[in-house]
Structures are given as C-alpha cells and as structure tokens.
Amino acid sequence: MGIDIVGPFPLAYGQRKFLLVAVDYFTKWVEAEPLARITEGEVMKFIWKNIICHFGIPREIISDNGRQFQRPKIQEWCGLRIKQRFTTVAHPQANGQVEVTNRILVQGIKRRLERVGGNWAEELTSVLWAYRTTPRGSTGENPFLTSIWH
Template identity: 40%
Template structure:
C-alpha cells in the first residue's frame, strides 16, 4: 500500500461510527468520529442513530463550518456513508469521497485506532449511561497529547500555540507570538516527515 499524500491541515479526513453503545439518559447510542490525517485532530459527536442524516449534519457542522472543506473524506462502505445524501453533500462542496475496502481496511486505520483509544477511555471514565458526558474531556486530552506519528500535539498544529490551562499566564509577549507563527510551517513540515516515516515502518511490517 502506497503512503497517503497529505498536503495541509484538514486536506484529508477519515470518518467512522462507534457503536451501538449502552443507551444514555438522552437515548444516545452512537459516536460519529472524524480525524484529520495531518494534524491528527479528532472531532466527535454523540448521536442517537447511525444514519445518513446524522453523518451529513456532522460533516457540515463539525468539519466544513469549523475547519473548511476538506479535499478528501475516507470512510467504510456502510449505508450511513455510501448513500445519495452524502454523495450530494460531497458533490456540492467539491469533496472527493474515498471508500476503504475489506481488502485494505487499514486505509482508514487512523480513525479506527482513535476509536480504540476513545472506547478505552470511556470504559475507565464512565458508567453505562453517562459516557456521553465524557466525550469533550477525552477529545481535549487527545488533542493536547504528543502524537506518536507527528511528534507534535494536534492542538499546536491547528492553533499554532500551546493550550492555555487554568494556571497559565496570559501570553502577551508579541515576540513569542511572532516566533510561533514563523515556526508553524516548519513544524507542520516536520510533522509530515514523521508521518511518512511512520507509514514507511508500517509498510516494512
């Protein structure tokens, strides 16, 4: 399998569903998840059903309106992804929709690995009917942890700054801000190199 070409943040997105899970108090049973292939930034939304309508709303509201239109979306061939509604959405916003296959399920392996991390965290942090309340905290933690492929935190690759915690001082140093902005292209370039290196190692195995 050839390495996946990644040109810029949110150029290529992987998307998947987790569930069915134990029903929450609000009758939610699924999580729809997306992951940016460059920055490794995850998005997730708790939903009642795994339908085309929920998928379309998630792509538009959480991806397009928040991060801009991706060039590519990768998903499996489930009916919530492969349908006329999603086809119309991707055509309207000029997004190429690629599907993973049973022969190459690793095509969307990035999202599947995050799903595993997400489920493990939910098992540790929640009871059967309150897991939906833990999703924001899990996303926050993942976005602010150094990723094994890029060697950089997703938050920094997206926002070009460190996350501000409760005890952080106000970053008022203009020189530091300028330095971060100037460094960001090289940091993203290094992140791409780390991704290609990781893909090369996976290919060897």
C-alpha cells in the first residue's frame, strides 16, 4: 500500500486543505480523506479508520519522507505488524501508483468543480466513486470488483 499527501488546496469547510490518499497496489482501491492538518496523529487515525478497520493490517506502507510518516509514534505503531518503507526525495516515482492516483483525483476534482461548482472536499466522494468503478489498465477490472472478489 502506498500513502501520500496532496495539497494544499483552497480552504474547504472545516479548514480542510490537504488530501491524504492511500492506494492498494494489488486491487488499485483508493481511500482518501480531506484534512485540515497533516500531523502524525491524523495519519494514524486515517490508517486505522480507512485501512485497518475496513481491510485489515497492511503488510507494508510506502510513503515519502514527510515528517508525519517518520515520527517515532507512527514508526512504533507501524512496527507492530506493518513494514514501513520510504521513497527517496530524488526518486518519488518509487511510490508511482500513489502519484498517478493523486493526479487522477486532482483532475477529477477540477472537472467536477468546473461543472457543478462547490468546494473540492464535497466533490471528493463522487470522484472516488468514479475512480473505484472505472477499470484500471493494469488489471482490466475496476478496483471495486477487484477488492470484493479477491
């Protein structure tokens, strides 16, 4: 699984301006949540609520070297059963699936805002639905079906 932070975006309701994104490399399933702050605690809460409680404990989490991913508390927490790997600053494409997904989500949010207006955080649910139900080139299946049947 890869995880990354996108933003800042224009301020949305609740002072949210960042998007925390996680992608399962096998199924291509994506979870994303708008956040006001990108602290270690917010990252841990996101992983617990959106990943562990829905899908179980991931074997591995790949992220960039952002300090919210490297703080002692999250490293200790991940050390229980999650292998934590970091990309290098010079080679962020090592987490390429997340980078590609980030671009798709940002493009989807921009398109929705052009059509319906509103704020970006409110459009995220529709953009996630579109992503999850669109076949991915690498699998030929959409992430929803891949996640449910595998």
